[in-house]
Amino acid sequence: MDGYNLYYGCLKGTAFKWLDLLALFERHVLPSVTVSGQDQALTSRLEPQAIKFFTAPILEQAAKASDSLRCQERYHAALSKHQPGRIDIIKGYxxxxxxxxxxxxxxxxxxxxxxxxxxxxxxxxEEKQSDVNLALHAFKDALIEGIEHVVIVTNDTDIAPALEMIRAHTSAIVGLVIPTRDHQRPPNRDLTRHAHWVRSHITPSELQAAQLPRVIPAARNPVLKPDSWYARPDLLAQALALACVEKGSRSKAFQWLETPNPHWSGSKPIELLESDAGEQVIAFMQEWDSRKPAPSS
Structure with missing residues (x-):
């Protein structure tokens, strides 16, 4: 999986960055695939180490946001700790x-x-080594490890020679998933001509349905979804400030935000905060806060 392509094709500018890669492919992408010449959905079983994720640490001096590097580090930790051993993060630079x-x-x-x-x-x-690493690992896994079905997630034509060699020297089925939302970028023909099947896009609804839990438990420190990765971090910040005063801590504030609330017909406040509907939550909290009796002197 080409992390650079995935980010810029599917995730940049969205609220879906806290993406559960395993859930996305096990529950959504792969079950939708049919192999050419067959008339049924793909039934391949993912290996225990299911995904190789090729990426590179952001350079802080070139990052667009002050928290970009910290958010990326947190996301990589979440991927590693959510289902240990199932995702291998392979870093270039x-x-x-x-x-x-x-x-x-x-x-x-x-x-x-x-x-x-x-x-x-x-x-x-420039990102270095990620494309080469992906190509070498894909060819090695098909040729030496005996993987029967290789799924490549990229739209980068630099990977085309690796797909061609896999087809020429192994019996592995080659699948290609284009990391783009709703056909925003057409699949490159240099890639598709070497694939047995092609998934031309990943839908926003699939990305939304495959999000990691907000908190990933860990032996020492749990991994938390960055506040800036929510759809409306401005509304979330206001809600947390108000809720922390009332509840006494950030964790208790989130507990209230994540509890279905009868005031909004059973919706969770944190879900409403993902859109302009969150203004209702802020107004409700501000009104509640204003009703509290003033502290006695």
């Missing part, structure tokens, strides 16, 4: 260098780069 690419000529935009004279100083950020 990011390279950040200064470069001076040629600027497009504003008068003649079709002018070749070699003929352009203006250079622009920029930071060049």
């Amino acid at each position: 990011y390279s950040l260098t200064q470069a001076r690419p040629k600027a497009i000529d504003p008068v003649d935009p079709k002018k070749w780069p070699r003929d352009c004279t203006v250079e622009v100083p920029v930071w060049k950020l």
